[in-house]
Amino acid sequence: xxxxxxxxxxxxxxxxxxxTLRCHQTENHRYMYWYRQDPGHGLRLIHYSxxxxxxxxxxxxxxxSVSRSKTEDFLLTLESATSxxxxxxxxxxNRGGTGELFFGEGSRLxxx
Amino acid sequence: KQEVTQIPAxxxxxxxxNLVLNCSFTDSAIYNLQWFRQxxxxxxxxxxxxxxxxxxxxxxxxxxxxxxxxxxxxxxIAASQPGDSATYLCAVEVEGAQKLVFGQGTxxxxxx
Numbered sequence: 312x313x314x315x316x317x318x319x320x321x322x323x324x325x326x327x328x329x330x331t332l333r334c335h336q337t338e339n340h341r342y343m344y345w346y347r348q349d350p351g352h353g354l355r356l357i358h359y360s361x362x363x364x365x366x367x368x369x370x371x372x373x374x375x376s377v378s379r380s381k382t383e384d385f386l387l388t389l390e391s392a393t394s395x396x397x398x399x400x401x402x403x404x405n406r407g408g409t410g411e412l413f414f415g416e417g418s419r420l421x422x423x
Numbered sequence: 424k425q426e427v428t429q430i431p432a433x434x435x436x437x438x439x440x441n442l443v444l445n446c447s448f449t450d451s452a453i454y455n456l457q458w459f460r461q462x463x464x465x466x467x468x469x470x471x472x473x474x475x476x477x478x479x480x481x482x483x484x485x486x487x488x489x490x491x492x493x494x495x496x497x498x499x500i501a502a503s504q505p506g507d508s509a510t511y512l513c514a515v516e517v518e519g520a521q522k523l524v525f526g527q528g529t530x531x532x533x534x535x
Contacts, residue, residue, distance in 0.1 A: 315466075342521055344522075352527075353525050353527040354467075354514075356522055361521065405521065407521070410457070410474070410516050410521075411457065411469050411472050412457060412469060412514075412523060413469065414467040416466045417465070417466050
């Protein structure tokens with residue numbers, strides 16, 4: 312257990328509003344990831360970070376931005392939420408080297 | 424582009440049976456392969472991690488094998504129990520990328 316906390320766990324918002332999801336980890340893991348999980352698509356990588364202020368795009372990054380100002384926090388921002396971004400979002404961390412991935416409990420986002 | 428497939432999508436067996444879950448991937452250039460368990464409404468929990476140089480890993484009643492050349496992995500569950508009911512996902516880490524590509528999972532139900 313990498314001590315990963317996601318907030319909020321549930322959010323309902325309207326189209327066009329900005330949304331920020333927060334991931335906080337207590338294990339000092341170098342790598343952090345944001346995935347979304349959707350029926351029929353499985354888990355898809357949105358963005359990831361390989362260190363403070365070092366981020367890169369994943370498979371489905373359009374419409375999302377991220378920031379990592381501290382080792383323990385990784386923020387995912389939807390600048391203007393759309394209904395297609397309704398999903399369950401998972402944060403994950405990786406110490407690096409071993410490759411084992413640890414997941415948070417997920418944040419369920421509904422965009423009306 | 425790496426693609427990961429898990430067949431079947433769902434499996435239902437009586438308690439006590441030994442069973443095998445399958446995972447296949449299209450590109451053999453992987454760094455490692457990981458099996459996860461996901462309970463409804465929860466995050467993913469890592470079960471077994473197999474490095475590309477390894478052939479198998481074991482943890483309790485679970486045994487995972489890896490055949491890179493054929494692009495296949497299996498997860499063997501011995502003496503299944505109702506508590507094993509969950510969705511099982513496999514994921515491969517693309518070499519040098521620290522990013523995982525997931526299959527869509529097999530939903531396993533163990534009937535008492």
